Amino acid sequence: xxxxxxxxxxxxxxxxxxxxxxxxxxxxxxxxxxxxxxxxxxxxxxxxxxxxxxxxxxxxxxxxxxxxxxxxxxxxxxxxxxxxxxxxxxxxxxxxxxxxxxxxxxxxxxxxxxxxxxxxxxxxxxxxxxxxxxxxxxxxxxxxxxxxxxxxxxxxxxxxxxxxxxxxxxxxxxxxxxxxxxxxxxxxxxxxxxxxxxxxxxxxxxxxxxxxxxxxxxxxxxxxxxxxxxxxxxxxxxxxxxxxxxxxxxxxxxxxxxxxxxxxxxxxxxxxxxxxxxxxxxxxxxxxxxxxxxxxxxxxxxxxxxxxxxxxxxxxxxxxxxxxxxxxxxxxxxxxxxxxxxxxxxxxxxxxxxxxxxxxxxxx
Ligand SMILES: Cc1ncc(COP(=O)(O)O)c(C=O)c1O
Ligand SMILES: [Zn+2]
Numbered sequence: 001x002x003x004x005x006x007x008x009x010x011x012x013x014x015x016x017x018x019x020x021x022x023x024x025x026x027x028x029x030x031x032x033x034x035x036x037x038x039x040x041x042x043x044x045x046x047x048x049x050x051x052x053x054x055x056x057x058x059x060x061x062x063x064x065x066x067x068x069x070x071x072x073x074x075x076x077x078x079x080x081x082x083x084x085x086x087x088x089x090x091x092x093x094x095x096x097x098x099x100x101x102x103x104x105x106x107x108x109x110x111x112x113x114x115x116x117x118x119x120x121x122x123x124x125x126x127x128x129x130x131x132x133x134x135x136x137x138x139x140x141x142x143x144x145x146x147x148x149x150x151x152x153x154x155x156x157x158x159x160x161x162x163x164x165x166x167x168x169x170x171x172x173x174x175x176x177x178x179x180x181x182x183x184x185x186x187x188x189x190x191x192x193x194x195x196x197x198x199x200x201x202x203x204x205x206x207x208x209x210x211x212x213x214x215x216x217x218x219x220x221x222x223x224x225x226x227x228x229x230x231x232x233x234x235x236x237x238x239x240x241x242x243x244x245x246x247x248x249x250x251x252x253x254x255x256x257x258x259x260x261x262x263x264x265x266x267x268x269x270x271x272x273x274x275x276x277x278x279x280x281x282x283x284x285x286x287x288x289x290x291x292x293x294x295x296x297x298x299x300x301x302x303x304x305x306x307x308x309x310x311x312x313x314x315x316x317x318x319x320x321x322x323x324x325x326x327x328x329x330x331x332x333x334x335x336x337x338x339x340x341x342x343x344x345x346x347x348x349x350x351x352x353x354x355x356x357x358x359x360x361x362x363x364x
Contacts (some may be wrong), residue, residue, distance in 0.1 A: 002040040005060040007032040007196070018060045018197075021115050023189040031291070034060055034196040039243040043207060050074045052103050052204045058240065059107055060200055065114035068139045069106055070096035075205075077212045080325075082337060083344040088218060088355040089337075090209065093329055097158070098361030100230060101131035103205060104198030105190070109135035111197055112188050117141060119187040123180035125173060125226070125284055126155035127360050128192035133164035136190075144187070146180040148173050152283060154364040172276075173287050193227035193291055202233020203240060209355070210241060217241070218251045219351025222343055224335035224359060225255035225264050225307070226285030228296040235299040252350055253305040255296065256339030258282045260312065264290060268297050268307035281315050284332030284360060308346075310338040328362040335359075 007016045011030030016022065024031055044057035051072035052059070076091040092100035109132070112120055120143045122132040129145040136143035143164040147156060148171070160166050169176040180189065192198050210217055217238060223230050231253055241247050257265050261277030277288050290296065300307060318341065319334035336356035343350060 001060060001063060002044055002057045003036050004038065005034050005036045008035045019062055019111065019115065021117060021188055023184060023191055023195050031194050032196050034200060039240065041245045043210070043241065043244055043246055045211070051208075052106050052201055055204045055207050058200075058204075058207070060197065061107060061111050062114060065110050067106070068110045068113055068135055070102070070134060070138055072096060072102055072106055074208050074212070077209070082340045082354075085344050086353065087337075087340055088213075088353055089327075090205065090355060090357045091327075092205070092357050092359050093333060093361035097127075097130045097134040098364060099127035099131060100202065100205065100357065100359050101128045101192060102134070104128075104192055104201035104229060104233070105131035105135040107201035108132075108190050108195060108197050109139050109141070112141060112190065113139045115188070117188040119144070120190050121146070121180055121183045121187040122190040122192065123147070123176045124192065125286065126151050126364070127284055128229075129164075130155055130158045130162070130364075132190045132192070133159045133162035136164065137162045144183065146176050146183070148176045150283070152364070158364060174289055177291075192229050198229055199233045199236045202229055203237030205357070206234050206237025206241060210246070213353075217247060218353050218355035220252045220254060220305070220343070220354045222254045222256060222336060222339045222354060222356045224282065224285050224332060224339070225257055225290075225296060226287045227290050228264070228292045230357065230359065231255050231296060232292065232299060235303070250303045251355075253300050253303040254339065254343060254350070255300055255305070255307045256335050256342070257285060257307070257309055258312065258315065258335070259309040261286045261288065262309045263288060264293050264296050265307040265309050267293050268300065281312055281319070281331045282335050284330070285335065308339060308342055310335060310342050314338045314342060322358070323362070327358065329358050330360040330362050330364055333359045333362075
């Protein structure tokens with residue numbers, strides 16, 4: 001690690017070193033932030049490696065930790081066109097378990113094994129659960145995943161096939177989270193939205209973009225938002241590139257949600273957040289009360305970006321177009337391109353180049 005990080009409690013200011021097994025502050029139970037007062041300058045790159053661990057020096061795990069990896073690639077970046085405007089697509093469904101969540105899981109499970117953990121628990125609407133199950137299997141650690149009973153069958157089969165113990169929880173996504181938190185009293189909680197280490201895996205996508213785009217970053221980044229690990233991970237990465245003296249303007253971050261389930265859009269526009277969501281094709285981001293909602297809104301505002309909704313029809317159309325151009329993505333992953341179309345057609349002036357992330361694989 002070339003930059004010193006500590007875990008800082010977001011409420012009471014309690015500090016711990018990064019290598020403790022607590023997923024929240026042991027004093028007041030608020031969530032951690034991973035903080036550093038000092039960043040080394042420049043981006044250290046291990047030239048012979050790909051993907052997340054190419055940036056190992058920037059990742060807050062002890063240097064002595066053995067990496068738990070499934071050979072994460074640097075994912076493809078392709079030049080596409082949406083509504084006649086050039087747009088970059090980042091192909092994150094190419095990750096080992098089929099979604100960008102692997103970037104976080106490889107880092108968190110590396111830390112779990114370093115800490116000698118023997119049981120991991122997580123809650124997920126599908127992809128994060130599959131990622132945690134895959135890396136737990138790789139590390140030889142027992143794993144239990146709580147999912148909402150409504151999760152699609154393909155993702156559940158994937159989680160079970162990795163040998164994880166699957167618990168289907170009736171009710172909302174929040175009830176699933178509550179069941180996992182209870183279990184976390186006796187196991188390591190690999191939460192993809194409460195544990196800040198996850199964001200330090202996802203942040204490597206920003207570093208990879210900077211390298212792939214010839215040492216520049218997009219003007220505008222349009223991504224789906226559920227619990228916020230993607231958008232906050234990218235924000236963490238772009239902020240770190242600034243702190244490391246590499247660039248000076250944050251890309252504008254635009255978060256996209258389904259019109260049927262848009263709590264962060266409501267928060268952003270100071271509207272009351274609805275108690276329930278309507279059914280949506282975008283099951284991966286159907287989160288009624290995202291734990292980090294206010295943090296997402298603050299990050300998006302800081303970049304001069306925004307939060308928008310897309311209709312089910314627009315998502316369906318973007319999904320069809322993606323497959324008809326050979327891209328094997330899941331429906332939730334069509335939210336990004338659908339959001340790009342909505343932004344372009346709204347005629348709001350956003351800086352080029354525009355980029356979106358294809359987040360999950362279509363064969364789940
Ligand atoms: C396919 C897909 N895209 C996007 C997201 C959004 O990620 P987040 O919940 O971290 O905002 C998820 C989350 O599970 C997902 O599964
Ligand atoms: Zn605290």
